[in-house]
Amino acid sequence: xxxxxxxxxxxxxxxxxxxxxxxxxxxxxxxxxxxxxxxxxxxxxxxxxxxxxxxxxxxxxxxxxxxxxxxxxxxxxxxxxxxxxxxxxxxxxxxxxxxxxxxxxxxxxxxxxxxxxxxxxxxxxxxxxxxxxxxxxxxxxxxxxxxxxxxxxxxxxxxxxxxxxxxxxxxxxxxxxxxxxxxxxxxxxxxxxxxxxxxxxxxxxxxxxxxxxxxxxxxxxxxxxxxxxxxxxxxxxxxxxxxxxxxxxxxxxxxxxxxxxxxxxxxxxxxxxxxxxxxxxxxxxxxxxxxxxxxxxxxxx
Numbered sequence: 001x002x003x004x005x006x007x008x009x010x011x012x013x014x015x016x017x018x019x020x021x022x023x024x025x026x027x028x029x030x031x032x033x034x035x036x037x038x039x040x041x042x043x044x045x046x047x048x049x050x051x052x053x054x055x056x057x058x059x060x061x062x063x064x065x066x067x068x069x070x071x072x073x074x075x076x077x078x079x080x081x082x083x084x085x086x087x088x089x090x091x092x093x094x095x096x097x098x099x100x101x102x103x104x105x106x107x108x109x110x111x112x113x114x115x116x117x118x119x120x121x122x123x124x125x126x127x128x129x130x131x132x133x134x135x136x137x138x139x140x141x142x143x144x145x146x147x148x149x150x151x152x153x154x155x156x157x158x159x160x161x162x163x164x165x166x167x168x169x170x171x172x173x174x175x176x177x178x179x180x181x182x183x184x185x186x187x188x189x190x191x192x193x194x195x196x197x198x199x200x201x202x203x204x205x206x207x208x209x210x211x212x213x214x215x216x217x218x219x220x221x222x223x224x225x226x227x228x229x230x231x232x233x234x235x236x237x238x239x240x241x242x243x244x245x246x247x248x249x250x251x252x253x254x255x256x257x258x259x260x261x262x263x264x265x266x267x268x269x270x271x272x273x274x275x276x277x278x279x280x281x282x283x284x285x286x287x288x289x290x291x292x293x294x295x296x297x298x299x300x301x
Contacts, residue, residue: 003299004114004121008131008169009198015298016172020139023287023294030065030290037067038301044070045097046124047078047113049104050226054261055124055132058288059101066293071097080109090116098300105227120299127227130162133260134169135291140284141175141217144256149174154215154252156180156208157242157268158235159187162221162260167191171199178203180211182238208242212252217280219258220244220268236267245270249278256280 004010011019029036044063046056056072063070080086090113093100100117102110103124114121123131138148145151153170155163159181167187170177179187179202187204195201205211212218223239224232249255257279265271274281
């Protein structure tokens, strides 16, 4: 049966560990100069409706390091669902490539690709979920702390697609998660219920200072994502007091800082927080490469 990766809980807890183990091993081998062409002559088709520096470079580089090849198809190369039904695109591309990665707006589009593709489909990001980012996040937390089940993470800000996938990933990995958001930008109840079914539901609060007390990690993301520019003033007003800065981090003196990038410095996070010695931000960014290699190997090797 073809395995797809549409959200984190498409993996079991044991499979998640396996993917992260593979990613960690690839990271060590790369730093030691050891080649690992485990996907030799494999091709990844990459479908992009939304542009991204990290997603394109990490997947393309990852396939090269695994001995394979990646084909980029941007919004001008392919119109998902326009001019050709998605189910036709999925089946046609399945005859050319060994896996598909799609970074699109509508979550239903990546689901339909997976429904009709005969090769693995990986969700590179939708408006609802960002599971590949969660793999990198969990790899980063795991290499920073000895035991994930003893780690406490606080998400501060918008419960967006990154937060939703991260909540599910934390439940699978046994990480204690608290989510602090304004009430109108809280986690959807179905995500809380899914997390509860996987392990432990996150603690939900509206008080960021209280939420970060005793946290090992404080994690945030942009308040205004791509496509939300018309809501900018409303969002900036709603998130007042949720900025990850020196004052907030004083409530969590030992916490490390995470952000999935790109960051709007001076809005959801300060420059000092990103550049400080407690920051894991660029380890996270690098780990997109290693975690995704672990995923591709798991799906294809």
